[in-house]
Amino acid sequence: MADTIVSTTSLTYAYERKNILTDIHFELARGSFMGLVGPNGGGKTTFIKIILGLLQPDSGTIYLFGQPMQQFKDWSKIGFVSQKANTFNKGFPATVFEVVSMGLTAKIGYFKRFTAKHKEKVLRAIDQVGMRDYANENIGHLSGGQQQRIFIARAIVSSPELLILDEPTVGVDQENVQRFYQLLHELNHEHGITLLLVTHDTGAMTRHATDVVCLNETLHFHGDPKEYEKQTKQDLSDLYGHPINSLTHEH
Amino acid sequence: MIADFFEYDFLRHTFYTGLLIGIIAPLLGTFIVVRRLSLIADALSHVTLAGIAFGLFVDKKFAIGITPLYSGMGFSVLGSIFIEKLRAVYNAYQELAIPIILSGGVGLSVIFIALADGFNTDLFNYLFGSVSAVSKQDFYLILAISVIIVTVILVFYKQLITLSFDEEHAVVSGIHAKRIHFLFIILTALVIAASIRIVGVLLVSALMTLPVAAAMRLAKGFKQMMLFSVLFGEAAVMIGLITGYFFSIPPGGTIVLASIAILLIAIGKKRLSYHSGGIAYGSK
Numbered sequence: 432m433a434d435t436i437v438s439t440t441s442l443t444y445a446y447e448r449k450n451i452l453t454d455i456h457f458e459l460a461r462g463s464f465m466g467l468v469g470p471n472g473g474g475k476t477t478f479i480k481i482i483l484g485l486l487q488p489d490s491g492t493i494y495l496f497g498q499p500m501q502q503f504k505d506w507s508k509i510g511f512v513s514q515k516a517n518t519f520n521k522g523f524p525a526t527v528f529e530v531v532s533m534g535l536t537a538k539i540g541y542f543k544r545f546t547a548k549h550k551e552k553v554l555r556a557i558d559q560v561g562m563r564d565y566a567n568e569n570i571g572h573l574s575g576g577q578q579q580r581i582f583i584a585r586a587i588v589s590s591p592e593l594l595i596l597d598e599p600t601v602g603v604d605q606e607n608v609q610r611f612y613q614l615l616h617e618l619n620h621e622h623g624i625t626l627l628l629v630t631h632d633t634g635a636m637t638r639h640a641t642d643v644v645c646l647n648e649t650l651h652f653h654g655d656p657k658e659y660e661k662q663t664k665q666d667l668s669d670l671y672g673h674p675i676n677s678l679t680h681e682h
Numbered sequence: 683m684i685a686d687f688f689e690y691d692f693l694r695h696t697f698y699t700g701l702l703i704g705i706i707a708p709l710l711g712t713f714i715v716v717r718r719l720s721l722i723a724d725a726l727s728h729v730t731l732a733g734i735a736f737g738l739f740v741d742k743k744f745a746i747g748i749t750p751l752y753s754g755m756g757f758s759v760l761g762s763i764f765i766e767k768l769r770a771v772y773n774a775y776q777e778l779a780i781p782i783i784l785s786g787g788v789g790l791s792v793i794f795i796a797l798a799d800g801f802n803t804d805l806f807n808y809l810f811g812s813v814s815a816v817s818k819q820d821f822y823l824i825l826a827i828s829v830i831i832v833t834v835i836l837v838f839y840k841q842l843i844t845l846s847f848d849e850e851h852a853v854v855s856g857i858h859a860k861r862i863h864f865l866f867i868i869l870t871a872l873v874i875a876a877s878i879r880i881v882g883v884l885l886v887s888a889l890m891t892l893p894v895a896a897a898m899r900l901a902k903g904f905k906q907m908m909l910f911s912v913l914f915g916e917a918a919v920m921i922g923l924i925t926g927y928f929f930s931i932p933p934g935g936t937i938v939l940a941s942i943a944i945l946l947i948a949i950g951k952k953r954l955s956y957h958s959g960g961i962a963y964g965s966k
Contacts (some may be wrong), residue, residue, distance in 0.1 A: 483854050506856035513850055523716055523847055526903035536844040537856040541837060569902055585851070 434461040435494075436593055436625055437482060442491030444477060451477050453649050455491070459642075461592070464619045464626045466636035466643045466656070473647035475629045476514065479597050483511060496592075507538040510586030510624075512579075512596040519578075521571040527581050528566045531556055534588035556588035557581075560614060576607030580614070587618065594618065597629045608632075612639050686927070692814050693927070695821040696880065700919045700933075702828040703877040703889065708897075708915030709835060710873050711890035712908045713866065715898070717846050722867075723887040725780045726761050727874050728787030731883040733757025734808050735794035742798045750808065751820060755875035761787065762871040766864065811882035811934035813927045820879055827876040831869055838862060843904055880919070882934035892941035893918060896948035914944050 435458050442455040451474045459465055469475050480486040482493065484500065493500040496508060531553045532545065539545060557566050560580040565573065570581060579599055586594055596615075600608045612635055618624045630636055636643055636656060643659040645652040652659055686693055714723055736757065737750030761783055768779035795805065807815045816824075835842070841862050845852045853859050877886045897910035922937025929936075 485850070485853065504856075506854065509854070511851065511854045519848060520716070522898075524898055524901055524904055524907045525843070525847060529843070529903050529905070530847065533840075533844040533847060533851070534855070536840040536852070539840060541841070545840065567902065589855070 435459065436461050436496050437627070438494045439482075440492050442478075442481065442488050442493065444474075444481060444486065444488045446477075450648060452481075452488075452646075455646075455650055457644070457650065457653070459593075459625065459627060461625055462619075462623060463641045464615070464639060465628065466633075466640035467627060467629045467646060468631070468633050468636060468643060469646040469651075475646055476597055478646060479595055479627075479629060483509070483595065507589040508592045510534070510589065510591035510594040512582050512586050512594070512599050514597045514599075514601065523571065525570055526567050527557060527562060527570055527573070527584075528553060530570050530581055531584045531588050534585035538589045552590075553588055556584040559587065559618075560584045561610075574607075576603045576611070579603055579607070579611065583614065587622075587624070591624065593625045593627065595627045595629075598631065599628075600630065600632060608635070615639065691818075692816065695818060696813050696816045696923065699816045699821050699824050700880055700923045701916065702824055703873075703880055704916035704919035705912050706828050706831045706873050707877050707886070707889040708893040708911035709908060710831060710869055711894045711915075712897070712904070712911050713842055713846055714870065714890055715894040716904075719870075720887065720891045721777070721780045722765060722783075723870060723874065723890050725765065725784040725787065726758055726871055727878070727883050727886045728784050728791070729761030730754040730758040730787075730871075730874050730878060730886075731808065732787045732790035732794065734878070734883070735791045735798065735805070738802075738804060739794040739798035749819065750804075751823060751875060751879070754808075754878060755872065757787075758871035758875050759868060762867040763864075766867055807882075807932070808878060809882050809884055809934075810932035811878075811880050811885065811926075811937070813923060813933050816879050824876045824879070827872050831873060831876075834865065834869060838865065842866065880923070880933055881937050882932065885934040885938045888938045888941060889915060889918070892938070892945055896941075896945040899948040900951065914941070914948075918944055 437459040439457045444452040481488050495503045560583050562580050619626050640656050643656045733754035734750040737748045737753030740748050765779045769776045772778045874886050881889050893911045893914035896914050897907045901907035901910050918937050918940040921940040922933050926933035926936040
């Protein structure tokens with residue numbers, strides 16, 4: 432049996448008496464690159480927030496790295512790149528180095544200092560996303576695609592085993608989207624980081640992911656991307672309410 | 683003239699106190715500005731005024747020697763806790779806490795001032811600052827507060843900047859946002875109480891924000907901005923204290939004008955370097 436690092440059983444979440452998520456049974460195996468797709472308002476972001484402990488489910492259980500969520504403490508094992516990464520305060524006077532360092536804050540703790548070893552880690556993460564030349568630039572002066580890379584560097588600097596990304600390509604131009612998927616591929620293959628990527632981009636998903644999950648209040652599909660592509664486009668059209676093309680999403 | 687500051691005891695205490703608040707107000711101010719809480723500092727300073735008025739009133743009516751600085755600090759800390767509660771209640775309208783606290787502070791002040799039979803010089807000093815009002819006791823209290831502020835910022839620097847930049851990320855990575863935020867607002871209350879002797883209630887928030895606004899124009903990163911803010915804050919306090927003493931003007935006014943002058947120079951310098959091919963701002 433594959434090593435499962437995230438699993439949920441009978442997960443249900445309601446907001447103002449409307450069910451957002453109903454009876455979700457979900458498993459994420461170590462080493463996979465999972466795409467989480469589904470229509471707007473289908474509960475993708477809510478699901479992610481529950482896994483990250485930002486929202487409390489109404490019922491159901493969550494296991495992270497084999498531990499019940501209530502007992503899970505080692506949050507540095509999980510890196511997160513949020514949707515908000517493209518709406519942050521662009522006037523914030525921080526350098527790329529300072530922003531990526533923030534990814535180590537919780538791991539270092541309160542009374543320990545930022546050492547040369549930490550500095551090396553930060554520079555390596557910046558290097559990994561191909562932004563070495565920009566380490567001392569102000570984060571607000573970079574392009575959307577470059578900022579996105581910096582937020583990935585911040586997420587991976589603590590050497591997480593799982594990286595969760597919530598629609599990270601929104602607001603990033605096409606050319607950078609290609610480089611972005613290349614980077615995810617490297618993180619997954621060369622560094623063995625398990626990926627959970629929320630996206631609208633079903634085309635890219637079928638090309639890059641090892642697993643696809645389709646979520647619209649309940650789980651509609653959980654399996655191989657090829658299968659997903661083959662499977663009844665009609666079903667998905669019904670789900671979305673309009674015909675679906677496996678094309679890259681235009682922004 | 684500058685020699686006066688070392689010759690007379692009361693001036694020496696003022697001078698040292700000025701040096702201290704020139705460090706702590708802009709230092710904490712960097713976090714206040716990037717978290718967009720500048721107006722909260724203003725609201726808290728008015729609550730501090732209520733505390734000071736309360737202290738003066740109790741002292742006058744019941745002859746219980748409450749040091750107004752202590753009662754001011756007490757009110758300020760209580761006000762900061764109240765602001766946090768209000769911001770949680772009005773989650774989508776967090777700025778509502780500002781007019782509520784600010785008007786509450788001024789309202790209470792008016793009542794205590796009236797009960798204490800109106801204005802006196804002491805109160806005037808608290809409003810606009812004073813070169814001669816810093817007692818030895820005040821100085822030691824402010825020294826203790828300064829040591830606390832600098833220590834806490836050194837220890838929690840990483841958490842404070844991480845939380846200020848992106849609260850969601852901070853929470854996900856396991857930082858106790860609520861605790862750090864609470865600590866931060868208490869520090870703000872303490873800095874305000876400490877600075878009031880020199881700059882006065884009405885202008886204390888200026889010393890926390892104007893040097894930072896100037897530093898922001900010139901600094902590349904956050905640490906650099908902190909350094910510049912403190913340098914500008916010190917310069918403003920020194921220039922303000924000396925000219926205030928020389929012209930017998932409350933130093934609150936001269937310190938704020940010195941801060942504005944520094945700010946204008948920083949803006950001018952930035953424009954100059956922009957036109958001569960400096961870093962292209964606004965490039966995305």
